[in-house]
Amino acid sequence: MVKKPTLIAFDLDFTLWPFAVDMSAYVAPPFSKNMNGQVVDTRSRKIKHFKEVPSILKRLHHEGYILAIASRTGDPEAARQLLKLFNWEKYFTYIEIYRGSKITHFKRFKSESGIDFSEMLLFDDEHRNKRDLDTIGVMMIMVIGGVTHKLVTEGLDKFSNSYEQK
Numbered sequence: 001m002v003k004k005p006t007l008i009a010f011d012l013d014f015t016l017w018p019f020a021v022d023m024s025a026y027v028a029p030p031f032s033k034n035m036n037g038q039v040v041d042t043r044s045r046k047i048k049h050f051k052e053v054p055s056i057l058k059r060l061h062h063e064g065y066i067l068a069i070a071s072r073t074g075d076p077e078a079a080r081q082l083l084k085l086f087n088w089e090k091y092f093t094y095i096e097i098y099r100g101s102k103i104t105h106f107k108r109f110k111s112e113s114g115i116d117f118s119e120m121l122l123f124d125d126e127h128r129n130k131r132d133l134d135t136i137g138v139m140m141i142m143v144i145g146g147v148t149h150k151l152v153t154e155g156l157d158k159f160s161n162s163y164e165q166k
């Protein structure tokens, strides 16, 4: 039997988009849409997300997963603004964006949803988050170079296989 997670969470920086939203070396918020409908920052630079993200969110939402954001950025406002401008807000049931260990973010998901840690899966690019989440039993898939359909499929397989071993 294929065991699936109930809730799938994503990090933001270097997972859904290729920059840190709170670092001026990358971007200068606030963001807006220009006349061509492109998302830009105050330097009029185009703000891009990793290519496959919109279709990944659409796919997982369609497949019935509960989707969430867990981000430790120091600029939650800018992050939320991008979620809105990219039109991704509609996919996420839970959004937790603030500094500190991601254990806090996941405890929030658990208390709000009633879903157990063992039913959650996270895609994230930072090892320190994996170390933290290991301690509460949330599986994390390491992201390198942005999330892709291939990685999502591999992550879901890994989640299912971990259950078979139990």
Ligand SMILES: [Mg+2]
Pocket: 011, 012, 013, 014, 015, 124, 125, 126
């Ligand atoms: Mg990150």
